[in-house]
Amino acid sequence: MRILIVEDEAVVARRVEKFCREILGDQLESVRVSGTFEGAWAILSESAVDLLLLDLNMAGQDGMALLESSVAGSFHTIIVSANTEQAMRAFDHGVIDFVGKPFTIERLSQALRRVSQPDGRSAEPARCLAIRKQGRIQVVPVSDVHYIQGAGDYSQLVLADGRRELHDKSLERLQTVLPPVFERIHKSFLVRRTEVICLHTLEGSQWRAELKDGTMLPVGRTYYRDFRAKLQ
């Protein structure tokens, strides 16, 4: 796992780094530390990371802007902050966990597991998704998303009004932060279960999920049985 720690207090940053090394051991591919958000983005632009450990209260930084920029990225974000009253807002925006300071190694370990395990889920589902669009961040309410289509390392959100928005996160990472109502029905599709009105069986063991707006989405063999059970 490639981790970037964004923390302006050197001693605290050292503690986070030390715990990460102890928790992940060999799984830790790289860990880098930045005292500023600009420095962090410079690192992100030149090398890929899997996880951002972010302090929201950094000197001279707008915490909300940091949060939105972070969750719009392709990586997962864990907030490590003293201001726990910001936790709900952070979760709303799609962070995978919020670790309050001072923290124990066990608590940080629990947060890291949400990222490292395949079926990991965020502690609280996101209520909105931040999308990087033409150099700015646009926030889309999760309730507006009907289904999501995978597009390589990216995802395409299909919204209630038919608009399509590209998100930097992969389908797998988005599923980690989205509410459980979003079901994986295909290797390339996540759908809001409540939008599906029926399943159609086609020739050759193929299935289609029909949405309320008439859209037909493919349902993969791996997911069909489980999804049909949940629909019933």
Place this chain on the structure above:
Amino acid sequence: MPRRFAQFLLACWCLGGAATGGSSAPVAPAHPSEAARTWISARKISALRFYRTMDPAIEYSEVRVKTGDDPRWAEPTWEDNSWQVLTRTGVPKVPVRAGIMWVRFRIRCVSPDGRLPEGFLLWNLMASYDVFWDGRALAHSGRPANTRAEEIEGGSVLSRAVPSDLAGPGEHVVAIRLSSHHVWGAPEYSGLTLVMMTPGDYDAKFRRDNILPVMASSALFTIAIVALAIWVIAARQRVLLYFGAMCSAGGAFVSISWYTLAYNYPYSWKYDLQLAFAAAALALNVSLGAVILEEWTVPRRRWWLAALLLMDGAVVVQTFPRFLQLPGLMVAVGFGFVLVSCGWAALHRRHGVWLIAAVVSFSGILLYRDPIHFVGSDFFQSFLPIVVGVLLVIVLRLRTERLQAHETKLTAARLEIELLKKNLQPHFLMNTLTALAQTVEENPALAVRLIDDLAEEFRTVARISSEKIVPLAQELALCRAHLKVMRARTDLDWQLDADGVDPAASVPPAVFLTLIENSFSHQRATAGATTFALRSVVEHTRVRYRFRSPGAVTLDSTRVMGGTGLRYIRARLEESFPGAWSLGHGEVPGGWETVIELRTSNNQRADR
């Protein structure tokens, strides 16, 4: 206007019971043509409202006077055409201190039955006298004589019944034998008013007319006592004393005016009462001015009062020595002064300006329209709006001050909590504890020092949180304790350079500490720039602090407009130096500079 003012002068003369001398000769020369009898209706003798209530059918002849003494002059048939005419149309002016003299005039009733009321009221005459009605001795007040020693002093009012056989149709001759040796001071002439009125009617009128002055003087004195009581018990503010003095002067003004008209006192007191009336008017004028100046805290009040007294002095000189017009002029000067003060107060946004201007203008209009009665029977009603207006303005201000005092207490409590909260802020406390946890593992000795520094900061904050003012040395110690904690957290060498500042100077608690905290929130530290700098400049009555925070500045809205930190600083400054501080800030090369200016006079006051 000239006619109105002439009436005013006439009224003053009648109220004072004395006549002006000077250029207008009071005793008209005798001419043959004046032998002809002239008559004037009782209603037309004077502009005073009192005369308008009299029976228009009753007419008076011209009033004649002759110095000397002859019992025959009482006879109705005595030929007095050669006597000097005192007046044909108005209130006669009888010379005083001129030995024994006689005054004669005639009365008749031109109504169908021709009968006069069976009684008369004689007042305003500063003399001892005997009254003869159609030759018959009807009444006396004291005993007139050729010398002061022989004269027995009479009173100011006389009411007597007239026998019915002397009140019938036709002319009736009134002859008054008088002397006035006890008149003292300035008066050279005395008024003479004889009104036909039965003693019963007079008593009823006396009782009726007493009600309002008694109520008025009681009300004004009561308000004065209440104001004094509030001053003693609740609010030691000079304006209450001045207001009490103003009401007392108003009460005295009404009482003297009422006493002069209603009571029978030795006629020699007339001038004393006139002086007392003038003194009450002066006191009213000065106290009204003082109330207004004090209420609006006009700067250089002594000079304003000196200007008022200068104008009062001009009125005194102008009306010296009889001061007949003084009360009216004094009130007019007082009103003018208040209106000028209102102009100043409006420019300086003082409270209650328009209310005071309105009530004084209203009373001023009443004074202009009827100056005669304003300083007489109408005084209370005319002056009452000013009393109520001023009282209202004072009470509303006291209420505002009480609310502000309450608010100040709440603010002090809020600020104390705010300061204590600073150390309990999650961002500060939790980050410090996280850093401490790491330091304990990395360097236990350093961790112990961090705990010590943190404890020192907490102790200092707890000690000063309820203070309004702390010595700068204590504030600097608090800042340095905080910087030591930050040094342990950030691995940067934070310092505070405060060379040249006066450690004994007074500052509100945690103001510079808050600036340091603001710097950590809004500026990005760099290893090369970790020194805060505080400098002070003392200029006469001001001390200016320049506080420079190092580090790259992020111009977010809270830094420019002020977030919770700056709100705390402003609230503390206002609490400790109300209205005597300023705060400015801005970006400077390499950091951020905050300038706080305090006025030294208030600084000293806060110290006390």
